[in-house]
Amino acid sequence: MNKKILFINACLTGGGSEKVMSTLANYFAQMGFDVTMILVRNKEHTYEINKRINIIQLTCRHNNKLLILCKRLYEIRKKVKSSNADTVISFMTDINLFTILSCLKLKKRILISERAHPLLINVNQKKPLYIRILRKILYPLADGMVFQTKFAKECYPGKIQKKGYLIPNPIPHDLPSIHKGPREKVIVAAGRLSEEKNFSMLISAFHEVSQIHKEYQLIIYGRGHMLDHLLSLRKNLDLEEKVKFPGYVDDLTERIKDASIYVSSSDFEGISNSMLEAMAMGIPSVCTDCPVGGAAMVIENDKNGILIPVGDVLALRDGMLKIIEDKKFAENLSEEAVKVREKYSVSSIGNMWLDII
Known part of the structure; x- marks a missing residue:
């Protein structure tokens, strides 16, 4: 060849x-x-x-x-x-x-x-x-x-x-195995710390969740120019012990594989690689139904994930609470979400590229 x-x-x-x-x-x-x-x-x-x-x-x-x-x-x-x-x-x-x-x-x-x-x-x-x-x-x-x-x-x-x-994004073949058993009381997100990711909305929604479920933490992975703004918001909401910013990490999937919830709060997004990988590992996910339509293409609402309107803090709060409080619902989301592993596998998406090459 x-x-x-x-x-x-x-x-x-x-x-x-x-x-x-x-x-x-x-x-x-x-x-x-x-x-x-x-x-x-x-x-x-x-x-x-x-x-x-x-x-x-x-x-x-x-x-x-x-x-x-x-x-x-x-x-x-x-x-x-x-x-x-x-x-x-x-x-x-x-x-x-x-x-x-x-x-x-x-x-x-x-x-x-x-x-x-x-x-x-x-x-x-x-x-x-x-x-x-x-x-x-x-x-x-x-x-x-x-x-x-x-x-x-x-x-x-x-x-x-x-x-x-x-042609959608591929899911890497070397993801960690699907986690079995209880998940860590952690909500995770990942992406560039910039306006369109709207992590401010996520922190605000998490603030309300944490009032009810004080044992949960929020970890946002990534770097970008919005960090100071997000740190200030964290301080104003008295969440300094509960919201963490580890920066960019090259072992993201290993770190989040046993998380309770993955959140994509973007105002717009192509197809989030982190969202696909989280779903492929069975992490129950809440994502904004944002342009350019990547989340809606992958997620069937309340079947393999939760879709919420862009910028809707209350819907994000309610989505996270539903996953935390309804264990059977969360398990069903997880079981359906992992099916994206095969649909968006590297070989499947790679062959779509080869067809046009």
């Missing part, structure tokens, strides 16, 4: 798109493909990569943004040409634009993918006008575009949708 696949992304540091890319790259390498990864930003690597994968780390010591852009375009083009890749796959808006521009006239099959809300940077900010203009001009030049959900696909004009494919 001699097909060559080249992935391009920002880095391998703790993000959802980076995790999906590394999971797919590892799978393709194990299948015998010749896999290369170009990383645009020089940051620490937090995801394990198969030794057979060739990693190309770009570096740029300029401070001038225009020079950085030009150098990145030149370097990507040069590396793509020298790799002799049959297919080039890029993730995230800015990297997609770099990739399309860099590969003009190279006669490569270009597949691009959006991994979050196509229209927004965060809940308060639309993508810049120049990004929207460039996307309108360049995206039609790609050979195909991968979307996580139908909602994300429908954010684009018909000529893009015609080239579109719906």
